[in-house]
Amino acid sequence: MTAAWRSVLPHLGYDLPPDLTPSQAAGPVSTGLPLELVRQSVSLREWWDIPEEVVAQYRKYRPTPLWRATAFEREVDARVPVYVKYEGGNISGSHKLNTALAQAFYYKRAGITEVVTGTGAGQWGTALAAACAAFGLRCTVFMVGGSLRDKPYRGSLMRLLGATVHASPSGLTSLTEGGNSLALAIGEAVEYARGGEGRAFCIGSGENYSILHQSVIGLEAIEQLDALGAEVDTVVGSVGAGSNFGGIALPFHARHRAGEAEAVRLLAVESSATPKLTRGVYAYDHTDATGSGPMEAMYSIGSSFSIPASHSAGLRFHGAAKLLSAMRHHGSVDAVAVGQREALDAGRRFAVSELVVPAPESGHALAGAARAARESTRGVLVCVSGHGLLDLSAYDQLLAGQVRDLAADEAALAAATAGLRLVEADLTGVK
Amino acid sequence: MTAAWRSVLPHLGYDLPPDLTPSQAAGPVSTGLPLELVRQSVSLREWWDIPEEVVAQYRKYRPTPLWRATAFEREVDARVPVYVKYEGGNISGSHKLNTALAQAFYYKRAGITEVVTGTGAGQWGTALAAACAAFGLRCTVFMVGGSLRDKPYRGSLMRLLGATVHASPSGLTSLTEGGNSLALAIGEAVEYARGGEGRAFCIGSGENYSILHQSVIGLEAIEQLDALGAEVDTVVGSVGAGSNFGGIALPFHARHRAGEAEAVRLLAVESSATPKLTRGVYAYDHTDATGSGPMEAMYSIGSSFSIPASHSAGLRFHGAAKLLSAMRHHGSVDAVAVGQREALDAGRRFAVSELVVPAPESGHALAGAARAARESTRGVLVCVSGHGLLDLSAYDQLLAGQVRDLAADEAALAAATAGLRLVEADLTGVK
Structure with a gap:
């Protein structure tokens, strides 16, 4: 099992735009944050030993399974191998x-x-x-x-x-x-x-330290693919704020930037109901709707955007993590938005073929993987971040034909992002 | 991964009492049973190659995890190591x-x-x-x-x-x-x-062929214990009809009888609400309440016994599999009955310490393992046959102090077993 987390920060080649502290003395994120988590958020150190006590807990469910999903490949007419990294097998049911x-x-x-x-x-x-x-x-x-x-x-x-x-x-x-x-x-x-x-x-999720901790996913996947003698040119994950996507994808980026391997396409799959990476702006915004925390530079559809109820509660977030957003801004991350009907249907196909019920959130990643598998030439790796055993009512509604896609309204997007200060306008030197 | 199932039938040293066919031409069990399943039920062949197509499916979730549950050991004051074999990680949520x-x-x-x-x-x-x-x-x-x-x-x-x-x-x-x-x-x-x-x-469950198929559990566990350099003297499982218990325990019995290893204690844990192995009779009885099938020789509390509703629906069966019953009759299987409160509390302790929510059925096995860990001198292996994620209301009621034990009533037991033909009385030559 992986003994250290790997940070992508030293491999970016640029600094992340600094947070803008609001007038209040302390925002939610900084309340009593342990020093080590602060260091993990800002340091350019690459490898971080996982504390022994945490390793002992990881051993209860890690390494998590990685397998080639041949039955799912047939189900979606994939032209290349699709490998699945499954994070839903622990008691919490997800990568969290x-x-x-x-x-x-x-x-x-x-x-x-x-x-x-x-x-x-x-x-x-x-x-x-x-x-x-x-x-x-x-x-x-x-x-x-x-x-x-x-x-x-x-x-x-x-x-x-x-x-x-x-x-x-x-x-x-x-x-x-x-x-x-x-x-x-x-x-x-x-x-x-x-x-x-x-x-x-x-x-x-969303903080640099949580994305660092999630690097165990991608680091393990790299070892497991190597053990299988398998190669991929595309890595796919769903994005709420970005911690499972960052977890599986960023170790591939770090590996490439360190000269250890070729570049792979990092494909973030978001919900069409919250399309920050495909239709949002790269701007300073609040991470919550109360406005009490610092403003962070992120792709956002606006913290005031009214997000509809959906079957993928974990994707109902208006912004992407600042690390992921910066990488998107610099062209290192691709993104695609998927409707919940396509996502749930991909989840259903995966359940029937691979005998694992994915969370609706993970259905988005699987839909993205199915698309990517028609464009990739070597192979696709997808993170299934959680199980859907407590979300079966969503699949009931899919089978009953009652699920409709929720695409964000253009005028509402424009209104919610109108007042945001774009990162380019405020901090041109950072780009 | 195990490539063959192992049958215990050639190692028994005695025949199982034959089924008694009722007047009806065909019972439920024999309706269109494929020939291979018939052969697996009666043959004295020891090893059965698992068909390639079945192996391909097993690979989606097997080998299942086996680990030393050190946190659970502390939780229950175990004096010896407790190893857990977990069968709840697949889509069906159990060994089935x-x-x-x-x-x-x-x-x-x-x-x-x-x-x-x-x-x-x-x-x-x-x-x-x-x-x-x-x-x-x-x-x-x-x-x-x-x-x-x-x-x-x-x-x-x-x-x-x-x-x-x-x-x-x-x-x-x-x-x-x-x-x-x-x-x-x-x-x-x-x-x-x-x-x-x-x-x-x-x-x-309950048929010889289903117990044969479940032998993958015990065969894998033996290999995994060997890989850890671990030894156990007790193997524990919960008993509804007996397929998960048979699956984990009988490969240990076969191994011993084949001269490959010392004997271990096989401990079956049943519900005190359906105490067939500890308070039932070894008799001919129907496997269902309709009486349309053949009568089988089994430990039973009577197919007419009215079983109360409980949190362990999987254990609500009046009899034990005929194979398991014969082994109990010949002294190869120990048994203990556990109340559902003790079982759910063992399940809760396991969830908190090992971060896996066991099914209430498996809580019985864990309660039995906790008891056995105070009697064993070398180590205990327990099968956690399923997860409890769809049974969380049982744990809600435990935390609310609303779970009461259900011990079978003595007079009701006597009445339900009064008309049964004891195996000893009918077939003395078999014993």
Whole structure:
């Protein structure tokens, strides 16, 4: 198993645009962040030894499987081999556990006794609950109330792992406005974390350190492909903020930039309902809807953009991680947007052929992989970031013909991005 | 990966008591059974090459993980190492897929185009649906109506895999009496299978051939323990009819009888609500409540015993497989009964420590393993036969203090077994 994470930062050849701190003294992300996570976010160090205690936890589910999906290839008329890296086999059901374990370890070492977070569909909350069980930390999760009612098993799983789960709005904080939104749940978590001794707020994806932790996915995949004597020219992943895509794709970029291998195409697959990489702007924007955190340089459809409900809650984010955004801006990352019907149908085809039910989010990656497999000449690697066993109602609706695609409205996009300060306009020297 | 199944039949040193055919011409089990499955049930051949097509499917999820559960050991104060063999990582969520794939292959080769089955909680139906998707067979499942309503995701998963799912009673057959029972669902499946060209009824566990197919579990475990340099003196599994227990345990018995290794203790863990191995009689009984099939020699609490609803639907069976029963009768298998509260608590401890949610059925095995780990001197191997992600409501109720143990009533047991013909009385020469 991989003993170190690999950072792509030293291989970029440029600096990431700095965050713009708002007037408030501290945003959610910087609340009590352990020093090691800060270092992992900014340092140009390439290799980071994975702490022994985290390795011991990784061993419970890593290395994760990689296989050639020959039955899926036939199902989608692929002209080249398609290899699948599957991250859904752990208790949290997704890749999120890779960074949750690392973060729980660093928070515990920093003297924190209780971590607090907000979660939408619950994958991140479940991963953090599992990580806290592993490291003996208390865990408090504010989950979007509507999601918790629609998917009660997510709450059950977090509670089974010892976490305290509050439906948001919870009545425990000053925040009550904002309805059923992740922004509200996160806002509540931030306020709750500030209100108690030994508490820290903790966030699941989009940050450089979480993408670093996810590099285990791509590093393992490279070793596994080598062991099979297999070659790929395209690496595909779905993008919510970018942590599973960054995890599988960026080690390939680092390897190439270090002169160890040829370049491969990195293909990010986003939802057509939140098309930041294909139809957004590269601008300074808030990472949440409350506007309390720093502004980051990212591809965005605007933090005020009203995102419709969909079957892929994990992709319902208005921006892409700043690292991924910069790489997109510099031409190192390709992107394509996929509708949820195509995504769920790709997920169904994968389930029937490979006997694994993918999460709807991962269905997007599979749809992208099916497209890429008609363009690639050597082979495609795709990350299936999670299982869909708690999302089966989405497939029910697909089979019943009730799923419709949700393409973002042009006028709404224009309105939501109108006030953003473009990165080119503000920081031309950075580009 | 294991290339052959290993039969324990040549190592028993005695014959199994023959089935007693009832007046009806054909029982459910013998309806269109492919010749190879008949041979696997009666032959004294030891090794059976796994068909190449089945191996190709096994490779999608096998070998399954085996690991030393050090965190669980601490959780239960184990004095010896506890090794876990985990069969819940495949799409069906349990070990049932091991035999479903083999059966689907043999039925297809025998010219069958549609397999039909009855399922209670849905694990077997899901496994068969997945196997039919893999081999291009039509699959029709009659599922106990109440279970289907309580656990709709089981139905969703089967449908996603292409199966047709009917809530039983379905109105499609002459059978309408019998309420929400597995016996009724099976009865409907048998009648429906008889009514169409190319259809066959198919059954999930308890038969010698399904236990043979499950031997991949134990054969793999032996190799994996050897690779770790680990030794165990006790092998533990939960018992519904006996296929996962037989799968993990019997290869150890065969190995010992073949002079390849020392004997180990084989510990079957049953539910205290259906205590056939610890409080039943060794007698001739029906395998279902309709009484249409042959009578088999088995440990039974009586096919007329009214089994209460519980959180471990997979253990709600009145008898043990005839092979397992004979071995129990001859002293080769130990047994213990565990209440569902102890079982769910063991499951919870395992989830928190090892980051895998076990099925409530597997919680029984873990409770038995925790007990055995205080008696063993060298080490314990336990089979966790399935995941509990679709059974989280059971854990909710455990955390809420609402789970009570269900011990079978003495008078009810006596009444349900009163009319059975004991094996000793009828066939004294067999013993």
